Amino acid sequence: MSNEDSNNKSQSEKKFNAIEYLNYLISESNNPSDIEKLEKISKMLNSKKYGLVWEEHPEKVEEEMKSKIPVFLENKCKKIHDSDSEDFNFLLEGDNLHSLHLLEKTHLGKIDVIYIDPPYNTGNKDFKYNDSFVDEDDKFRHSKWLSFMERRLKIAKKLLSENGVIFISIDNKEGYQLKLLLDEIFGYKNMAADLHVETSAVAGPRRFAAMNGSVVKTTEFVFAYSNGNTQIIKRPLYDSVLGYDTHYSKFDDTDKGIINLSDKINSELKIKNEFLNAHLKVDMPSLNKLIQVNSTVKNWIYSEDISKRIFRIGDKLNSVNSEDLSTLSSHHVKRLNNKYVILNKNNNPVSIFRYYDRIGTADDYFNSYGERTLRGNLWKGFSSDGGNLSSEGGVKFKNGKKPKRLIKQLIETCTSGKETNVNVLDFFAGSGTTAESVMELNNENKGNYRFILANNDEVIDTTYQRMVNINKEVPMNLKYFKTDFIDKNTDDLETKLLSNIKALVELKHGVDLNRSDIAIVNKRDDLNKLDLSKISTIYMRSQTHKMLNRELLKELVDIDIIDIPETFFAMEMKEAGL
Structure with missing residues (x-):
């Protein structure tokens, strides 16, 4: 081989991205x-564009599906059936792309x-692509x-x-x-939120970094x-909100009418003495300080009898009709059209806000009772969960374990609790926090949820162990499926595909087909083997159901027939010419 041929071969074997390859062709062209x-x-490739442009990379698990069909096989040894319910949750072992394909x-x-909670791609052995960890020096990282x-x-x-x-956690x-x-x-119009979750504090080594001028990361995105x-x-x-909102400075006194809250405090000797003992004046700024450290004052302010009569003045109302206006007073508060209203000194109606409606139990780490405000996209305080994080679920998980409280609140806030069988999916299941969150919400009567977890075989033992641990506290039903494959070129492809429909039926309906009163029918011959007197439900292929004669249909009249979609493996059968 000549040197020129050798050079050409070495050049052709180089791995180029698109722009590098173009530059190479330009340099070689005459x-x-x-x-x-x-x-x-x-120039067109280098021109500025909006949106993502990246080098596409093939993935082995996707390439595998060109010659093999993924199916689920049940590991019956890992089945859990301790709940009174007959609804089942599912743990899926295998690459999540295969699991998603079946889902x-x-x-x-x-x-x-x-x-x-996908890999954060930190370059520190947290993201594996085609069986190799992607490090921070990989130019295609x-x-x-x-x-x-994307897939x-x-x-x-x-x-x-x-x-x-x-919801997707990421940093x-x-x-x-x-x-x-x-x-x-x-x-882009379907983005509902970019939550900023406080996951750590500026403490320990982070504090030294901050003192040396670094902006320390304390939040992650969801x-x-x-x-x-x-x-x-x-x-x-x-x-929760610390202190006291000093705008709430008015009190609706039964005898005196609308007075200053400070006057009401002065009339309560026990509460007034708390101010005096703390060397504070009886006014709103002092109340803001004292309520944070004095339980006597705090309990008095938060008591229903007092808090329901504390108000702040709002805006003038322009939509009050003359009849309602005649019922209003400047001395006492009145409820009018779902608003609290009084007359101001000019006899104009103004809305007022009741302090009682500002207090309640917050959704913070301590479930604090007191002043609170509606949460926006800043989710504070989840760094407090870090102390118990390693022990949550009774399993250790090296990286990426998320607080159970966080996932519970994400699920809870976007569901009403009135829905039946809310399906929750986590296909980067990690230690299984999502499953525990779902089971606790059910146990707290906050909804009716079922979970599906998917995880790869490297951490699935940890995930399953957490399911076992959860079950000791909150009994559950769980089926454990593992991904397997059928070669597309096998001679008995249809038979093998039909034999794997059972797992998909169980997954779709959240049931266990091993119950004695439930049956699955793929072919008419399957029906002849059943004692119909003991069957309440049959899952049957639509194609088979259509072929039944009148006599058989009469025998099935009291049985619930649920169709098995022909679409389960329709594409695979069509490709094979079946």
Whole structure:
């Protein structure tokens, strides 16, 4: 081989990205016309664009599906059946792309809440692509991650119900790229929230970094997207507020009418003495200080009898008719059209706000009772959960364990609690926090939830152990499925596919087909083997159901027949010519 041929071969074997390859072609070309065209293409590729542009990377698990069909096999040894309910949850072992592919057959448009905590791609052995960890020196580090996430998120969107919500935890390593990717997949108008969750404090080594001039990261993102309805809050959350809002300075006294709150305090000798003993004047700024440290004052202010008569003055009302106006007074508060109203000194109606409606139990780490405010996109205080995080679920998990309180609140706030069988999916299940969150919400009577977890075989033992631990506290029903494969070129493909429909039926309906009163019928011969007197429900292929004669249909009249979709393996059978 000549040196020239050798050089050409070495050049052709180099791995180029698109722009590098164009530059290589330009350098090698001797044709001015070709060079001009190539330079034009290069300029177009280098021109500024809005949105994500990245180098696509093939993935082994996706390539595998070109020759093999993923199916689920049940590991019956790991089945848990301790709940009084007959509804089942599911733990899916295998690459989550395969699991999502199968869920696309069973749960298209049926998942109400998705929570995922994907690899953050820190370069510290947290993200594996094609069986190799992606380190921080990999020049395709971000494009591999985006290729990985895009495939899974596109399926996730299909799984979401009409009013479903997906929550994704991420930090600033990939957060900004993820935001653009989510905009492309779900539509930028369907972003419901960019939550900023306080996950750590400026303490320990972080404190030294901060003192030396670094801006220390204490929050992470949780992005929320929907399929169209971005008003996702069904049950609002509250944050506690320290001190006393001094705008609430009026008191509706039964005998004296509207007076200053400080006058009411002066008339209560026990409460007044608390101020005097603290060497404070009886006024609103002093109340703000004292209520934070003095339980006597705090309990008095928060008591129903007192707090319901403390008010702050609001805005003038212009829509009060003359009849209602005649009933109003400047001396006492009146409830009018769902508002509290009094007359001001000019005899104009003004709205006022009741202090009682400002206090309640907050959704913070301590469930504090007192003043609170509606939570926005800043979710504070989850660094407090860190102290117990390692012990949550009774399992250790090296990286990425999320606070149970966080996931419980995400699920709770976007569901009303009145829905039946809310399907919650986590396909980066990690230690299984989502499952425990779901079971605790059920146990607290905050809703009716079922979970599906998907995890790879590297951490699945940890996930399953947490299910065992949860079951000791809150009994559950769980089926454990593992991904297996059927070769597309096998001779008996249809028979093998039909034998694997049972797992998909169980997954779709959240049931256990091993119950004696439930049966699955793929072919008419299966029906002949059944003692119909003991059967309450039959899951039957639509094709088989249509072929039954009148006599058989009469025998089945008292049995609940549920169709098995022909779409479960329709595409695979069509490709095989079946």
